[in-house]
Amino acid sequence: MRLLKISDNSQQKKVTFLQIGKLTDKVADKTLGQLEREGLFVFPEAVKNAEDLSREQIILQSVNDSYCTSNVMGFIGYGDERLVIESRFCKKEDYFFRYLLDKVLDFPNIVDLDSEANLDNRLFNFLLFLFPHYLKAAMRKGLFKKYIRRGYNDGNVNGTINIARHIEKNTPFLGKVAYSQREFSYDNYLTELVRHTIEFIKRKPYGKNILTKVKDEVNLIVGATTKYELYEQQKIINQNKKNTIRHAYFKEYLALQRLCLLILRHQKHNIGTGSKEMYGILFDGAWLWEEYINSLVKDMFYHPMNKGGKGAQRLFSGNIGLIYPDFIGRDSKSRIIADAKYKPIDNIGNCDYLQVLAYMFRFDAKCGYYFYPESSDSADLKLWMNRGMTYEENVIPRDDICITKHGLKIPVDALNYEEFVKKMKNCEQTFINTISS
Numbered sequence: 001m002r003l004l005k006i007s008d009n010s011q012q013k014k015v016t017f018l019q020i021g022k023l024t025d026k027v028a029d030k031t032l033g034q035l036e037r038e039g040l041f042v043f044p045e046a047v048k049n050a051e052d053l054s055r056e057q058i059i060l061q062s063v064n065d066s067y068c069t070s071n072v073m074g075f076i077g078y079g080d081e082r083l084v085i086e087s088r089f090c091k092k093e094d095y096f097f098r099y100l101l102d103k104v105l106d107f108p109n110i111v112d113l114d115s116e117a118n119l120d121n122r123l124f125n126f127l128l129f130l131f132p133h134y135l136k137a138a139m140r141k142g143l144f145k146k147y148i149r150r151g152y153n154d155g156n157v158n159g160t161i162n163i164a165r166h167i168e169k170n171t172p173f174l175g176k177v178a179y180s181q182r183e184f185s186y187d188n189y190l191t192e193l194v195r196h197t198i199e200f201i202k203r204k205p206y207g208k209n210i211l212t213k214v215k216d217e218v219n220l221i222v223g224a225t226t227k228y229e230l231y232e233q234q235k236i237i238n239q240n241k242k243n244t245i246r247h248a249y250f251k252e253y254l255a256l257q258r259l260c261l262l263i264l265r266h267q268k269h270n271i272g273t274g275s276k277e278m279y280g281i282l283f284d285g286a287w288l289w290e291e292y293i294n295s296l297v298k299d300m301f302y303h304p305m306n307k308g309g310k311g312a313q314r315l316f317s318g319n320i321g322l323i324y325p326d327f328i329g330r331d332s333k334s335r336i337i338a339d340a341k342y343k344p345i346d347n348i349g350n351c352d353y354l355q356v357l358a359y360m361f362r363f364d365a366k367c368g369y370y371f372y373p374e375s376s377d378s379a380d381l382k383l384w385m386n387r388g389m390t391y392e393e394n395v396i397p398r399d400d401i402c403i404t405k406h407g408l409k410i411p412v413d414a415l416n417y418e419e420f421v422k423k424m425k426n427c428e429q430t431f432i433n434t435i436s437s
Helices: 013-028 032-037 095-105 119-139 163-169 191-201 206-225 231-240 248-265 285-297 352-360 417-436
Strands: 003-008 010-013 040-043 060-064 066-069 072-080 081-086 144-152 177-184 279-284 314-316 318-325 327-329 334-339 367-372 380-385 396-409
Touching: 003 013, 010 013, 013 060, 013 066, 013 072, 032 040, 060 081, 060 119, 066 396, 095 314, 095 417, 119 191, 119 248, 119 279, 144 163, 163 248, 191 206, 191 231, 191 248, 206 318, 231 248, 279 285, 285 327, 285 334, 285 367, 285 417, 314 352, 318 352, 327 417, 334 352, 352 367, 352 396, 396 417
Parallel strands: 003 081, 040 279, 334 367, 367 396
Antiparallel strands: 010 066, 060 066, 072 081, 072 279, 144 177, 314 318, 327 334, 380 396
């Protein structure tokens, strides 16, 4: 196996990628939307609604003699070639990425995610660990119902008579008729697919730990799929491959369907073994960072969510100018606007400034923040807004409008994950205390 590890938000010479040339050709200069259609699993699914990450974003962009990475982290495989995109705070092991997953997605701490012994199994475990998140999101819409056609053979004819099956089963005639009818049922090809995935995860040594968080949802699926049979798994897989969910209202079920298919289609062999198709999983680092920051500051800030359509704001009257500031301070007397940026401090500028200033103007805020991850002990950078013009040679900084780049220190010298978590707790407290003061 040929493996290359690179970091997010970095630049690498193209010669570095020669060892995984075939995979690079499949990935380079392609958008997330294109890669998703070719088999990669992108988290979160509602990527098309994100501001920091879009389906048009390129995860490996060609710039002269180099390739540049973006906010995306994850694993990609093609044949015997593997590409791992780690967080830029990874030294030996990517504790920071693991910590984000623990905090945001409550990943079970039961499998060693740091081991390189089998990268494909590690990728497969990520798919399993994501299952509760997608099941819970889909089940918020209720159990999925679908019209299906069921066959019967009795005396209560109520549907279309099946002549061939009637002759086969009811010769000589004994008072029964073979017929079929359309029924609106919870027990359909999609809920059966979810049930097969649940039963597969249950058989894993750590399966019960994974499903504990969605115990109620699992019980609903099990109760609805009364016709479940293990031997019909391949039939159910084929039905779901042919009948993907298309209605926009059930987009969460589409994501769940895709995940279940990925899990079940790779259960009988290692994911990627001998595969001529590209496969893998990519995580939106910007989304993970924003949700992680929310877990720290939610008592001080409102958190509009563009992916969920919650807390939408408007710039102008007449319901014009839809905006989703990352964070709006709860204190109405001294309002603060904050933006979570999964970028190095030097990459925060230009359009980022204009966006936050527009939000500050909209909400009468004199103070703005950028929350970003920082590996050094750099002090906060305060930016005071100017007044005046160069034409009149009277440019001076204001003393009432300020944007601060406030970094959260990420430990990079931890010897193990437990030590990293302890250091992160201290860094988080320092980060919060500065905002509070």
